[in-house]
Amino acid sequence: MRHPITAQQVKELAAQLDASTRLLTAADGDDYEKIISRWADNAVKRAGAVAVPVSYEEVSKLVKFASNNKLDLAVRGGGHSTGGTSSTEGGLTIDLSGMRAVKVDKDSKLIVAQGGALWEDVDNAAFEKGLATVGGTVNHTGIGGLTLGGGLGWLSGLYGTVVDNLVAAKIVVADGRVLSVSENENTDLFWAIRGAGHNFGVAVEFTFRAYDQTNDVYAGGLVFTPDKLTLLVDGFNTRMKTPNPQATGMFLFAKPPSMPVAVVVANVFYNGDEAAAREYFKFLFDLEPVAVTAKMMPYNHLNALLNPLTTHGRRKALKAVTVTHHIDAAFVQELYNDYAQQVEKNPDMSASILGIEIHDTSKIQSVPLEATAFSNRGSYRPGIVGLEWTDPTMDEENRAWGRMIQAKCRQAVIDSKEFTEDTKTSLEYANYVEPGDLITDTPFGGNQQRLGMLKHKYDPDFMFNKTNPITPLRTELN
Numbered sequence: 001m002r003h004p005i006t007a008q009q010v011k012e013l014a015a016q017l018d019a020s021t022r023l024l025t026a027a028d029g030d031d032y033e034k035i036i037s038r039w040a041d042n043a044v045k046r047a048g049a050v051a052v053p054v055s056y057e058e059v060s061k062l063v064k065f066a067s068n069n070k071l072d073l074a075v076r077g078g079g080h081s082t083g084g085t086s087s088t089e090g091g092l093t094i095d096l097s098g099m100r101a102v103k104v105d106k107d108s109k110l111i112v113a114q115g116g117a118l119w120e121d122v123d124n125a126a127f128e129k130g131l132a133t134v135g136g137t138v139n140h141t142g143i144g145g146l147t148l149g150g151g152l153g154w155l156s157g158l159y160g161t162v163v164d165n166l167v168a169a170k171i172v173v174a175d176g177r178v179l180s181v182s183e184n185e186n187t188d189l190f191w192a193i194r195g196a197g198h199n200f201g202v203a204v205e206f207t208f209r210a211y212d213q214t215n216d217v218y219a220g221g222l223v224f225t226p227d228k229l230t231l232l233v234d235g236f237n238t239r240m241k242t243p244n245p246q247a248t249g250m251f252l253f254a255k256p257p258s259m260p261v262a263v264v265v266a267n268v269f270y271n272g273d274e275a276a277a278r279e280y281f282k283f284l285f286d287l288e289p290v291a292v293t294a295k296m297m298p299y300n301h302l303n304a305l306l307n308p309l310t311t312h313g314r315r316k317a318l319k320a321v322t323v324t325h326h327i328d329a330a331f332v333q334e335l336y337n338d339y340a341q342q343v344e345k346n347p348d349m350s351a352s353i354l355g356i357e358i359h360d361t362s363k364i365q366s367v368p369l370e371a372t373a374f375s376n377r378g379s380y381r382p383g384i385v386g387l388e389w390t391d392p393t394m395d396e397e398n399r400a401w402g403r404m405i406q407a408k409c410r411q412a413v414i415d416s417k418e419f420t421e422d423t424k425t426s427l428e429y430a431n432y433v434e435p436g437d438l439i440t441d442t443p444f445g446g447n448q449q450r451l452g453m454l455k456h457k458y459d460p461d462f463m464f465n466k467t468n469p470i471t472p473l474r475t476e477l478n
């Protein structure tokens, strides 16, 4: 059982912190309201106190204080959780927004970023040195939450997940120690944070491997009327028989106010010139899109492309969905029909999307499942229902609709026999899951048991318990 922070404890904590750490409570008015705000309005909770540290030592003090007093503790990176997992009602929040420094070494091709950095901080600092690493496709998301859950991005076809490119990190664990983790130090914790990291401490620093990225890239959207959906899916299926890791695509359903019906948008990325991109995605151009926004751009503009569609505010929920590797066009048509009906029936949800990502999965699957905690290494295709609405009385109903789609997708993959009871990979991508969503009690698949044992070693009192929580297992580790 974890507790809210009392006024007396706020005083005690303030006395222990140095002057560099801001400590805010509701008495701080607008500054407090600003610091508890989140990407999704429904993820806002009224913390008893919010600390904004700028040093690893101060984070350590805060974690120790929360541990000793059994406080409900939230850690805030970029603040994009829609399930409120970086917020606490009455407890203590460690807000990492004061720790966004990024250093890039061109010679070693390493990026060292503090735990509160956003992807724009990393992308821009690396770009200045002619480098890039795998990162999120919306550059105002936090590197913290995204990395600790695995991390997929436009460069995943080439270089795998974000955690496949994580070389080292510094983690403040539940007893307050600041541990360096890598292939040489605290290797069990290094294994655990690469996919299930939200459960093991506060990541105050990440070191990522980077790659030369000096050429411009081709990226953007192609908009289609819904009658093209089956041909579009067939086209992706054929294209992915001979995938090129330089290219990644996704398609999604959206209902722009200017269109009479829900449309299908293919977002494409090609790490090369326009002629090669158009050749690779010829099947899409041949379908005569009604609009094309894809164009050449410097690499550091790529992850800003979706920003106008993902602005802060309003009520939101993400739901992880999965479809089969060879995408069933008839099933996707059914999903389109569900989506189109829902946004027509409930126009308050019309900014919602339903999308399927199409990576070349070879690189991700080349890493054995047991090599890291990240367990979404199946060949099936990750997707997302991005729900958005304004009416607070509809929170549960709208989420329930998303969960219905989630369950339907899961069942379709199970029926296809691509996923069985014995499959050790997990289906829904952990970073798109909200509390209450999971239709499995082992979100980490074949890695679940080892994670339970490591949880007992590093966080036996279950302090880091908000994202895909892992129950400590009191079994001895070998």
Ligand SMILES: Cc1cc2nc3c(=O)[nH]c(=O)nc-3n(C[C@H](O)[C@H](O)[C@H](O)COP(=O)(O)OP(=O)(O)OC[C@H]3O[C@@H](n4cnc5c(N)ncnc54)[C@H](O)[C@@H]3O)c2cc1C
Binding pocket: 039, 074, 075, 076, 077, 078, 079, 080, 081, 082, 085, 086, 096, 115, 116, 135, 136, 137, 138, 140, 141, 142, 143, 144, 145, 146, 147, 148, 149, 150, 151, 152, 153, 197, 198, 201, 202, 203, 204, 310, 431, 432, 466, 467
């Ligand atoms: C618009 C949008 C786009 C997205 N795009 C992608 C994408 O391209 N690829 C992808 O893989 N995922 C993507 N996601 C999902 C994303 O990975 C998760 O939502 C992630 O949790 C966001 O991290 P954050 O730091 O911004 O969130 P927060 O709300 O701050 O944190 C989420 C969880 O991570 C924990 N956390 C955050 N930072 C730290 C830290 N430094 N140490 C310890 N715990 C920490 C929090 O405590 C919380 O449990 C996207 C999400 C959104 C909303």
